[in-house]
Amino acid sequence: MPKDALRATLDWLEVAVPDCTALRSGGRVRRVRGSVRAEVWLQSSTYSRRGAGTWVNLYLSVRDQAFARWRAENPQRTWRSGDYVWTSGSIGRGAQLFGPLEGYLSLPELRDRVEHEWLPVLDLFDSTQRLAEELDVSHTPTFNVIEWLVFRDDVASARRLLERYLDLHPVVRPLIDQGRAAGLPPEGTPIRNEITERWAPTLETLGVLAPGEPLPGVPPEVMPEPVDGRAEILGILGQLGRVTEV
Numbered sequence: 046m047p048k049d050a051l052r053a054t055l056d057w058l059e060v061a062v063p064d065c066t067a068l069r070s071g072g073r074v075r076r077v078r079g080s081v082r083a084e085v086w087l088q089s090s091t092y093s094r095r096g097a098g099t100w101v102n103l104y105l106s107v108r109d110q111a112f113a114r115w116r117a118e119n120p121q122r123t124w125r126s127g128d129y130v131w132t133s134g135s136i137g138r139g140a141q142l143f144g145p146l147e148g149y150l151s152l153p154e155l156r157d158r159v160e161h162e163w164l165p166v167l168d169l170f171d172s173t174q175r176l177a178e179e180l181d182v183s184h185t186p187t188f189n190v191i192e193w194l195v196f197r198d199d200v201a202s203a204r205r206l207l208e209r210y211l212d213l214h215p216v217v218r219p220l221i222d223q224g225r226a227a228g229l230p231p232e233g234t235p236i237r238n239e240i241t242e243r244w245a246p247t248l249e250t251l252g253v254l255a256p257g258e259p260l261p262g263v264p265p266e267v268m269p270e271p272v273d274g275r276a277e278i279l280g281i282l283g284q285l286g287r288v289t290e291v
Contacts, residue, residue: 047089047093047094047099048089050099050142050143051072051087051089051099051101051142052069053142054087054101054142054152054155055067055068055069055072055073055074055087056069057152057156058074058155058156058159059074061156061160062074062156062159062160062164063160064076064164065159065160065164068084071086072086072087072088072089072101073085073086073087074087074159074164076164076167078167078170078171079111080109080110080111080112081107081108081109081130081167081170082107082108082109082167083105083106083107083163083164083166083167084105084106084107084108085103085104085105085159085163085164086103086104086105086106087101087102087103087140088101088102088103088104089101090102090139097144098141098143098144098145098146099141099142099143099144100139100140100141100142100144100146100149101139101140101142102135102139103135103136103137103139103140103150103155104132104133104134104135104136105132105133105136105163105166106129106130106131106132106133107130107131107132107166107167107170108128108129108130109128109130109193110128111196112128112130112193112196113126113127113128115196116196121250122195122247122250122251122252123192123247123250123251124229124243124247125189125192125243129189130170130189130190130193131180131186131189131190131193132186133163134184136163137150138150140152140154140155173194173197173199173202174199174202176190176194176202176206177194177199177202177203177205177206177209178205178209180206182206182209182210182213182214183213185239185240185244187206187210188210188240188244188247190206191203191206191207191210191248191251191253192247192251194206195251195252195253200252200253203251203253204253204254204261205261207248207253207260207261208261208262211260211261211262212262215264215265217240218260218264220238220240220241220245221240221241221244221245221248221260222245222260223241223245224238224240224241224242224243224244224245224246225245225246225248225249225254225256227241227242227246228246229242229243229246229247229250230242
């Protein structure tokens with residue numbers, strides 16, 4: 046059964062990967078360093094079937110219990126709660142624990158990725174300066190790490206990480222300026238845009254930016270046009286046949 050294959054894989058990873066603990070009830074393996082822990086989540090795919098195969102979706106996250114306590118003690122500085130620091134989102138196509146399909150990570154490949162690529166993310170979090178220079182800034186969890194760097198009393202690294210994020214995402218600059226000018230919305234307001242309505246004003250309450258201070262880095266002379274994801278999807282579907290907009 047899929048759950049048996051997953052449990053056996055977790056047991057095997059705990060033995061095969063150094064400094065690795067399996068949490069069978071949660072479907073993940075963990076490495077801990079102080080209050081910080083990295084976890085690789087193996088989430089069973091809905092395609093898994095008894096006798097046919099077992100596939101898992103993979104996620105990597107970093108959490109910090111001390112960070113959660115700091116957030117709880119400083120509600121006026123941050124809008125989030127909990128120990129969540131960073132997540133990779135879904136990693137690739139996933140892994141095949143049992144089955145005939147191609148294109149998935151095999152068990153030996155899964156073990157090697159867990160040991161040599163994913164759990165070693167903790168090494169980045171050992172040095173705030175290294176984290177600011179090397180963290181992947183391609184998606185919004187970067188803002189959680191900026192906050193974590195403030196928690197670690199390294200505002201300079203938090204500013205550097207923000208600068209790197211803005212260099213990669215220049216279209217976000219006017220959104221952050223807009224959000225800083227508006228301030229945090231009243232408590233209980235539904236979130237429509239997390240960057241504009243939450244993270245932008247929080248950059249000032251965290252002390253990463255002073256009120257009215259320009260954003261770090263240099264904005265491009267010509268701002269790139271935002272990607273119209275809906276139009277892009279319709280274009281792809283249009284190549285497959287007639288598409289009717291609703």
